[in-house]
Amino acid sequence: MAKEITPREENYSQWYNDIVKKAGLAEHSAVRGCMVIKPYGFAIWEKMQAQLDKMFKDTGHMNAYFPLFIPKSFLSKEADHVEGFAKECAVVTHYRLKQSDDGKGVVVDPEARLEEELIVRPTSETIIWNTYRDWITSYRDLPLLINQWANVVRWEMRTRLFLRTAEFLWQEGHTAHATKEEAMQEALRMQDVYAEFAEEYMAMPVIKGAKSANERFAGAVETYAIEALMQDGKALQAGTSHFLGQNFARAFDVKYVSESNQEEYVWATSWGVSTRLMGGLIMTHSDDDGLVLPPRLAPIQVVIVPIPKPDPELNAIGENIKKELESRGVSVKIDLDDKKRPGFKFAEYEMKGVPVRIGIGKRDLEKGVVEVARRDTKEKMNINLEECTGFVSRLLDEIQENLMQKALDFREAHTTVVDTWDQFEKVLDEKGGFLLAHWDGSTETEVRIKELTKATIRCIPHEQEGEEGQCILTGKPSKGRVLFARAY
């Protein structure tokens, strides 16, 4: 199986597609730009969802559900928002089909035209803030901390599985606050939650920062992002959290009466991560033999394979190890298929990124050992049968840490401080990765740099030396370095 994957060196983009396909994660559907998330891919997404959902609830949020459709006029109510979102989107114009005259199919019934077209939500600020108008009257109703798990549609012309699809799954948090400070804190808190999730669960290090004005969410006052670095040296925006000021409250007339009996507009945030995280997860850790998964997000953490094939004695030992590992909270599969040879199975579980494989072989057992193989380093070890479960459960933690460390090392090796335009272009082309460079703060310069190099400002990092300097393109003064990269 492994041979079927295009090596990264040869064609990174094809390597990615091969992994998504051969590991059974997702595929293109009959509907342009929409994907099918296959069971194994969805199982990983479910683990992400479960953890994120827990983190949202631990920070006081509740889930709710708002309509799939947005009346067209809603999009126009917030001036910047309409610019950003009322473009490529799916528009529902009719509500009925009827038999075609030739009786061979169905056609849209021209009689059933909607008075006002409905847009399939590209994001839900408008419909949600239209609803919040009725939910919020007093400071006692605040803060309102709500999250929604949903599908959204943005009619993308060029799509890539998980990274950019017309329909994708995501969560969108929408919160309402009495004060600017509280809303700002919330936006930053959720950026922290995302960063913690990315690093502790995905083992994907991220840089936290603010977006430049040009890269802000349409309708936001500030957009905070977490930015990760992929193995091909391109950046991936993995999550965003927006401080929306009072923009949506004004657009939808959402006011509250304060403790001092003043009527004021409500302050807002929104924040989201999507199935795009799956793309980040794949590209951060996987290798030329297939998917590599951090144990905390692996649907199967350990697979047990009897060697050369299942038999009652080997199976019984396997079942025993399985039971013991499960009692430690480890998810285990024992592969008792007797039609496939061990070598085939090994390749298959490597392809699927199962973190640990335990081979139970007759000959090894005579020596009292089993073979434990880790997916991340490919290392194989003979472990005493009695010590196996303890060893494996510690090994899972070690793999989780190792993947994070490896990704951190990669990022460090691919983050370059550059001071001149020549250097900037050279590093971008020859090495890629993150570039820390001075910028004069203007959108004009940012756009020009993008035109010249395809590199964008990924973020203005929160962690700043505060070192002053000169813009790499214009030479104008800069107050600190920003993070550039070519990006997905």
Add this chain to the structure above:
Amino acid sequence: MAKEITPREENYSQWYNDIVKKAGLAEHSAVRGCMVIKPYGFAIWEKMQAQLDKMFKDTGHMNAYFPLFIPKSFLSKEADHVEGFAKECAVVTHYRLKQSDDGKGVVVDPEARLEEELIVRPTSETIIWNTYRDWITSYRDLPLLINQWANVVRWEMRTRLFLRTAEFLWQEGHTAHATKEEAMQEALRMQDVYAEFAEEYMAMPVIKGAKSANERFAGAVETYAIEALMQDGKALQAGTSHFLGQNFARAFDVKYVSESNQEEYVWATSWGVSTRLMGGLIMTHSDDDGLVLPPRLAPIQVVIVPIPKPDPELNAIGENIKKELESRGVSVKIDLDDKKRPGFKFAEYEMKGVPVRIGIGKRDLEKGVVEVARRDTKEKMNINLEECTGFVSRLLDEIQENLMQKALDFREAHTTVVDTWDQFEKVLDEKGGFLLAHWDGSTETEVRIKELTKATIRCIPHEQEGEEGQCILTGKPSKGRVLFARAY
């Protein structure tokens, strides 16, 4: 608060709407026929989802995700299916908006018309079977046991929150099998899973049976349903499981090579339950003071209220009880709001259907007791502080059982065996409920009965005496009684 609810006797339909609204479960949105599921309502739905999802996984199913959109032509491929579903549905015809000429809003860009219109899925058999064609080649790929949690849209003209909305949330299982017998078993197994969920978790007794030909799912060979009885004597179809034969396999050309090397069409099932269950849950147990929830689906199982108001001593005792109950797996809220009086709080938690309330009062404590009140019977008991947690955790089981028993008793009292047409009409009008009557088996008679009385055949119960008789309308021979009712 309780006074704001219209009593059932006065106006059952208004009573239902009042509960949905005042308990904070859902509301109508700005989009015709689409609802907003509010946080408390969604928390109940999440509990349902979690349990159903576990039951699906325990029976070998995996989740996946398929596109929101279905190409129009797909709907026409299965002859009966198109009849049933290619009617009232949301049709996407365009993929772009642009600024209107007056600059004041957005309009649909006429240039961006889709070549083939897309239908927002009303159900996903067609897109899924189109996908299965590539997933299934050999008997080794079978059975394929997949479930999807999704939103679907059916353009209903008359909508009621949870019971009938244009957009609703549901799960749809879609399985593929090598043999007819296996597919039939699966359809029946999932009907059993639904019945178990309804009775063990929702405390809502259901009758399992087969639908008459006239009431079958469009494209199914057999439709199995679970039917529940609401307090107003109307039936609610709470879940359906379909044996689809080879209809979709033929329509989408899905074949497999059998063990004996024959190419054969695949056998199929599909099955679903939706947010409609929320309507059933509300209408089965609630009373004129608000929602009544079975403990197993209550987001808050126990609420603790210090009386007359929070103070350090009372709060500490409350926190202690909370901790002990939580360690027994009970979800507990302690209400430390000092701006609301106990009476107000009591009414609020009654409205929200919290199964058990513990009042911690200064005077009671002097006697070493707390007040435990159960929502279902309104009974109040003084319980020794030391015995409180054990008592409450047993009480939750008792409430669960009592709700089920009460609903069973109600159903028994409202199930009438009728033998003549006069009796049929009289019972329907005066008593309502389920009517067990003979029917000649023809669609013609079934339709006529519906025209005359609005009663439909809810199902042909699996549990049959096999008693022969004569059709109540036509007098023609009948092989067994079927279940009639007016229904939601």
